[in-house]
Amino acid sequence: QQPVQSPQAVILREGEDAVINCSSSKALYSVHWYRQKHGEAPVFLMILLKGGEQKGHEKISASFNEKKQQSSLYLTASQLSYSGTYFCGTEGYALNFGKGTSLLVTP
Amino acid sequence: NAGVTQTPKFRILKIGQSMTLQCAQDMNHNYMYWYRQDPGMGLKLIYYSVGAGITDKGEVPNGYNVSRSTTEDFPLRLELAAPSQTSVYFCASRPSPSGRWGTDTQYFGPGTRLTVL
Numbered sequence: 001q002q003p004v005q006s007p008q009a010v011i012l013r014e015g016e017d018a019v020i021n022c023s024s025s026k027a028l029y030s031v032h033w034y035r036q037k038h039g040e041a042p043v044f045l046m047i048l049l050k051g052g053e054q055k056g057h058e059k060i061s062a063s064f065n066e067k068k069q070q071s072s073l074y075l076t077a078s079q080l081s082y083s084g085t086y087f088c089g090t091e092g093y094a095l096n097f098g099k100g101t102s103l104l105v106t107p
Numbered sequence: 108n109a110g111v112t113q114t115p116k117f118r119i120l121k122i123g124q125s126m127t128l129q130c131a132q133d134m135n136h137n138y139m140y141w142y143r144q145d146p147g148m149g150l151k152l153i154y155y156s157v158g159a160g161i162t163d164k165g166e167v168p169n170g171y172n173v174s175r176s177t178t179e180d181f182p183l184r185l186e187l188a189a190p191s192q193t194s195v196y197f198c199a200s201r202p203s204p205s206g207r208w209g210t211d212t213q214y215f216g217p218g219t220r221l222t223v224l
Contacts, residue, residue, distance in 0.1 A: 032212050041215040094140050099149040
């Protein structure tokens with residue numbers, strides 16, 4: 001089942017904060033977050049695991065609410081380089097991806 | 108490590124032609140995947156493989172075929188190309204899960220942009 005992402009699109013000015021949510025109808029063990037820039041492949045950002053463990057490669061924070069079956073990605077003090085489409089994926093034989101959240105950071 | 112590589116990067120096909128999209132990975136991952144992404148949309152799973160000789164259909168397999176004769180390679184075959192197959196195709200790979208699902212992520216190739224006219 002495809003997770004549901006919100007909002008669909010966000011426009012920010014540099015330095016502003018944003019939150020992207022990812023909800024699932026089934027119990028989750030993990031949520032994977034990716035960012036995709038226009039014309040490029042999705043790039044892994046981080047994994048949120050049940051129990052609160054995070055595995056990531058960038059200075060972006062996230063949370064995982066097991067009760068709500070929801071994960072949120074927090075982009076603080078946004079930079080121009082944060083622009084792109086953010087996807088969450090939930091586990092299975094293959095990751096099930098949401099439809100994405102388009103984020104545009106303007107000067 | 109080159110990671111996941113895909114060839115070609117771009118291709119234009121005429122309706123009814125066939126082609127094979129190549130995907131290779133050098134990370135010794137057992138799990139490999141093919142996704143398609145239409146403009147402004149998310150990723151839809153076409154086929155996946157959990158090891159050499161084992162493949163299975165994903166969400167949108169019609170019009171495609173795959174084979175997995177080695178751990179490294181996972182080619183995607185388009186037979187009788189149609190305009191609806193115009194898309195960007197991504198290959199991805201992942202290690203076999205050592206425990207519960209979800210502790211290792213998928214790594215994507217750079218994609219193949221296909222146009223069918």
